[in-house]
Amino acid sequence: MIGIVSMILLLIAVYIYKYYENFNPERLHFFIDKCEKEYGDVFTVWTPSPMVILMSYESIKQALVTKGEDFTGRMGRYPDDLFITTENGGVIFSEGESWREQRRTAIHIMRDFGMGKNVMEGQVKSSMHEFMRNLDSIEDKSRVDFRWPLQILVANVVNEVLFGYHYKYDDCKRLMDYSDGLAEQAYPNLTEHVRQDVLRCEKTFDENDEAGCFVHAYIQRMKKSDGSLNHLQMLNVCNDFFLAGM
Template structure:
C-alpha cells in the first residue's frame, strides 16, 4: 500500500469525538492533508482541507465516485438504494431520482408554494405554545418532513398523526445511534464484532421498521396506480419498472423501498437539525437575530409571506444561513467514498476499492478559506460592502458526483423556514446567552447538537 503514513490508533482509548474532530486536524498538521489510518486491519485514506478534497471529489470525480460501506447500516442496505449503491445501479438510480424530484417541483415555484404552506402550519403550532418553554425538535422535523413526504408519498401528514410521529422518533433515534461511540467502534471492527450481540444491532431494527412502513405504502400505491397520472415518487418508480424490465428498477424490494427511505431520511433529519441548531446559535449571538429582523422587516415586511426571490435582496440573511450550515457541520466526515479503480493521487497509488473519508469538517473550518473559521460569524460570507460572498469551500452538501441529491430543495427550505419564523416571532432563550452551550453531544458519522428548550414570542 503505497501511501506513506499508516497510523495505528489506540482503539481502547479512542472515542468518536476525538477520532473525527481532533485527530484529523492534528494528524494533517504532522503528515499533510492526505494520510492513512487503519480501522482494524483495513486502511482508510483521509483527506483534509479544501484543496485536497476538491482535487479528489471534483478534479478526479469519476475515480472517487464510489460509495464506501458503513457497517452499522450495511445489513439494512446491502448496496441498494441511491445513497449506498455503486456502479451502474447508482447511476440509474441517481439519474432517475433527480428527474423525479425536479418533476415534482424541486427548485421550482410549485415546491416553493408547498414550503410556504407548510411554514404557515408551523407558525400555528408555535402560536399554540403561548410563549411557554418547549423543545423545538419535533415541531421542526414534522414541518420539514412533510415537504419530502409530499414528494415521495404524495401527501403531508397531520402533526398529531401517531404513525408519522413514530417514524420521526425512529429517525431521530437512528441519527443518534449511528454517531454513538459504540457505532464508531463497530464500524472499525465489524468483521469481528458482527458475531456478537450488542448496541450495534439496535439501528438495524429501527431502520427495518421504517422500511416496513415504506413497504406498506408501496403496496397501497400498487393497488391504486394510474400509469397516466403518477402521484408521487413511488408511483414514478413503479411506472419505470414496467417500462424498463431486467434493470435495477426490477429490484423492487430493495431499490424502490431503500431509495425512498434514503430520500425520506435525508429530506427530514438534515434540514430540521440545521434549523434547530440555527435557533440555538441565534440565541447565543443575540446581535445576529437583531440584524435579521431588521432586514426581514425592511425587505419583506409583515403583509406577505417570504419568497425565494427575496434572497437576492437579503445578503445578511443569506450569510447567516450559510454560516449556520458551516458551523453545524452536520456530516463532518461525509458519507465514505470509494475509489473505483487504481488511482494516482498526489504522487501516490490508491488501490481500487480503498475507502476514502473526505473530512468536510476540515474544509468548513479551513483557515485559508474563511476569515473566522472557529467562530460563528456571518461575516465569513459577506464582503466589506455588505454584499453576499460565495465561497467554494462551502460544502455542507459534499461535492463532486456524490453531492447531495436534494441540495436545491434543502437550500430553499432553510431560507423560507428561517425567514417565515423570524418574520413572525422572536426567539427567547431560557438563560443568558453566555451560558448557552452549543457544543455537540456526539460527533461521529454526524454531529448531534444539544437538546434544549426555548420560548417563541410574537415579533
C-alpha cells in the same frame, strides 16, 4: 520453555513500542508527512481498514474530479451499515452503474415534480403555513415543545413529494411511534414505515393517470426499464430520501 515464552513476549513488547513510536496517533500529521517523502504523494496506510492517502492537489483532483464517480462509494461500516437495507441499493450507499441509474432517475422525477421551481417552493410554503397555524393553536405559548411540530413540518414536505400525502398535527401518532428513539433503534421502524407507504402508493397507481407522487413516477419508469429499476430499488431510494429529509 520459559525462556522461549519470555523471548516471544519481549519481541512483542518491542514491536508494540516501535509501532507506537513510529505511528503516534497524537502526531499523525508528522507520520503522514514522513510517508509522503518516502513513498510519494499517493500511498496506503495499513490500519485495520487500509486508507489511501492523497497528498498533492493533482492527485486529489484526479481522484475526486477527473475520476469522481469511481470514488463515490461508501465504506459500508458502522454507522453506515445501519442504513443499508440491500447491497448497492438506493442513491446514498450505492456506487457504480447502479448509483448512476438511480440518481439519474431520481433527478428526472424530482425535476418533473418541480425541484428548483416555484412548484416545490409552493409545497414548502404550504407546509410552513400549516406549521404556523398549529403553533397559533397552542394555548400555553410559554412552554412549547418544538420537537414534533418541526418533525412533522419536514416530514410533510418529504411525504408530499414521495407519497402524495401529509400528516395532520393532531393525527401523527404513526410517525411518532416509528421515529422515536435512538437511530440504531428507530431506523428499522422508519424503514418499515416507508415500506408501508410505498405499498400503499403501489395500490393506488394507475398507469392511465398522471403520476401524483414520486412512487407513481418511479413505477412508470420501472415498467419501461431493463430491470435496473425495480421494487427493491424503489423502496431503497424512497428510504434514502425520507431519512435525508428527516
